[in-house]
Amino acid sequence: MTSKKKWLLLAFAAMTVAPITFGSLKVSSLNAEEPTAAPAAAPVSVDLDYDAEELQAEVDAILQQKKDEGDAFEGGTATVLGTITLNVGTTKDSKAGEIRREIGKDGSVGPVTAEAQDDFRVNNVWMMVATFLVFIMHLGFAMIESGLARAKNTVNILFKNTMIVAIGLLTYAFMGFNLMYPGDAWISGTWLGFAGFGIDAGGNAGLSFTYNAGYPYWTDFLFQGMFAATAATIVSGAVAERVKLMPFMLFSVVYVMIVYPIVGSWEWGGGWLNADSFVAKFGSDFIDFAGSTLVHSVGGWAALAGILVLGPRLGKYVNGGINPIMGHSMPLATIGMFLLW
Structure with missing residues (x-):
């Protein structure tokens, strides 16, 4: 095997260490700040891969804990991790990203905003x-x-x-x-x-x-x-x-x-x-x-x-x-x- 082929194989191996599929999703933050949606440069169809029922269950658990402790809940934003599939025209690409959903004072989970991450x-x-x-x-x-x-x-x-x-x-x-x-x-x-x-x-x-x-x-x-x-x-x-x-x-x-x-x-x-x-x-x-x-x-x-x-x-x-x-x-x-x- 030539030296050039070895370097090409090494570069290919390095590029394969970044899988983009997520098995389980957890609520990673819950705060009182309003979500900031990333501006879209073109119309984008977004498919979100996460468990909405699991998110709602964790939100309910947090609300119950706050209720037991006597704390008031003013709403906030739930951030989960997942795979975001972006469909722009004929191009389809899956990326790691943040999936955000607003949470009302009553614990209801609202609209979704998503931000893909290349980092x-x-x-x-x-x-x-x-x-x-x-x-x-x-x-x-x-x-x-x-x-x-x-x-x-x-x-x-x-x-x-x-x-x-x-x-x-x-x-x-x-x-x-x-x-x-x-x-x-x-x-x-x-x-x-x-x-x-x-x-x-x-x-x-x-x-x-x-x-x-x-x-x-x-x-x-x-x-x-x-x-x-x-x-x-x-x-x-x-x-x-x-x-x-x-x-x-x-x-x-x-x-x-x-x-x-x-x-x-x-x-x-x-x-x-x-x-x-x-x-x-x-x-x-x-x-x-x-x-x-x-x-x-x-x-x-x-x-x-x-x-x-x-x-x-x-x-x-x-x-x-x-x-x-x-x-x-x-x-x-x-x-x-x-x-x-």
Whole structure:
């Protein structure tokens, strides 16, 4: 298969990760604001795929709750998620979208307004591309690490970096993801939380554009899991030729499953470093947009701890002098550097 065909297949695979069908629909907002209908540039026939009876049942439940609590209801807007099929002339296209219905003071569900959203496809495809780029970082780390090491250790280094990806995703799925994103399941203040073992999309299993600013649960998990494995790969380069394979694999399990997720929860999981939590009291926000602290700094500190415990490579210091240990392939290390760059 030529290189051009491989890239075409990769692009086709990326475009297929944005399904547009929704199984179950829930009321996602109920407020007192009037709905704003999107202006139509041309006459459009809209077919709405959602369960009106389920919507009415949930509205009735909310009204009953307010009645029991003695609160007055002034009406509002119910927003549900669904598939909107747009028929413009001879063109038919189904898109993810918001379906809004006005709710009167008596709980009656009124006219429908709908707004199709293209953001879901764009955001989801971009997140998958970003996940692939983070995955390529593992190749860069493997090449630069093996190139700067001695030839006899190349197989060990390549196997170690390959296993980090597999072990990292499995351990992150088993415990790390819910430790990093506990939701409301905080155990000790906003320092430690845990939402349970395994991964469960729950109400976010449907591929809706409302999850996390426009991409689905599973895309978010895959991206975050790849980042978690990357943090362990940083440590791998620091302890190259200093540690045996099995001890490092055990370290990777603990690091990706426990250490990295706990630190990540402090900011990305809504913990004490989050803008709405502890740091805000000092009039300043802690912002880590792409992991410069949570991924690279934490990985760097773990690497420093590793080399302090393990000490120098065998043969580095002989008879009170320094023995240079040269890498076996500078071209390989240079290619790895450019992949990381």
